[in-house]
Amino acid sequence: MDNAAIVIEDLCIDYKPLKNMSIMKTFFHRHTEKEKVFHAVKHVSFMVNKGEILGIVGKNGSGKSTMLRSIAGIFQPDSGSIDLRGHSVSLMSIGVGFHDQLSGRKNIILSGMLLGFTEKEMLEKMESIIAFAEIGEFIDMPVRTYSSGMYSKLAFAITANLETDIVLIDEVLSVGDANFKKKSLAKMKELISDERKTVVMVSHDMSTMQTLCDRILWIDKGEVVLTGSSEEVIGKYLAFMN
């Protein structure tokens, strides 16, 4: 436990159908259906050690991304606990939140400031982020003018170049063209090779997961099915999926 970077105990996350209420619907549909609660994550417990790379696998809708967002502090667990032991955390997912009207350059600074970096620190990292993102002159154009590929590349470049203790990676290995994919995979390997960094990653690319991860957690319908070495879990997971 002393070497732990992330300790998750009995984590439960529910989606209550708190769908937007309309006053018309509220008044004129008096006998509404009883609200169902969707249990996205059910009583999940695990621990990730400092410097460890944990992969999470599972089919679509199994609760992987929900769990990552919860670790990133975006969702509040309905019960259970997430202890990051005071480490800083960043979530690398397709499309870090951008202000569409602002330029890429301003969004780089704002994204960094939201993750706890100062403006000065972000200005220092600016050139490396711009170079990595490969979006050229578009960096001074409003983000709304970007193609989806450029948007994702910039998002990846920002998170990949920010040095947080814990990096959460959600399906970002398919970003951009073939060249950028190669480059992002190399960057990921570089990130991962830093022993100070703890990484939790979600991907459907099993060969990458097997290459990069120390350990794999398989979840299905919000519950842990199996935890173990990459080879063992991925083998059983692929057999299950087939």
Place this chain on the structure above:
Amino acid sequence: MKRFAIDIRRYWKYIKYAAKADLETEVTNAYLEWFWWILEPVCNMLIYYFIFGVVFHNQEQYYLVFIYSAITMWTFFNKVVTTSVQLVKHSKSIVSRVYVPKPILLIQKMGVNVFKMIISCGIVIVLMIPYRISVDYHLFLLIPVFITFFIFTYGCACFLMHFGVYVEDLSYIVNIVLRMVFYFTGVFYSVSQKFPKPIGMIAEKVNPLAFLIASMRNALMYKTDTDCRALMFWFVFSCMLAVGGTRLVYKNENNYVKVI
């Protein structure tokens, strides 16, 4: 509220940077760029001058300052409250990717509108010159009046930001209510003098915006005292509103992402 204070300190630089970026975005593609921040309120002032001075021959003393100072306060309140209803939904791309305390989003929007309000206040000061309006120690009353006004606006906006996440129709309702409140707030007239006594006096005191605007006018133009007990009441009420609203938002903020 301790958490709120910590968050304000932690995100202060972000608030300033994001507010500045928001302001720049508004004028980036305009030909006159930042000049619009001055031109827009000046043009509004000229419109009020034409309508109330030339067309209606308004008899109110210092009528242009009278109207424009109130419009400045109302515009701030109106914009902050209207924006707050859809604030979380409009910030979806941010709040669904990274944790940001939701009151910070509101404070940032208030910062944008404070900047615009400061420009309008500058115009009010310029307008006071031709009228030769002198000021005295009563001017210091503007400090508690504006503090109360900002806290009140923040409190209202917090509640609306929360309910705006869940209630689709809220923005329509808020627009209608704001229009009604606008006409009862005495932006273009004096509530206490237009209504028969004692209804006018009561109507001015029970409506916090009417009271704060009247208090601002007293301090700025008429060199008269305001009702300190009523001001204290609205200050305490605004603080309670702000504390309640902040708590409500903090308690529910991590569920907003599940809904929007």
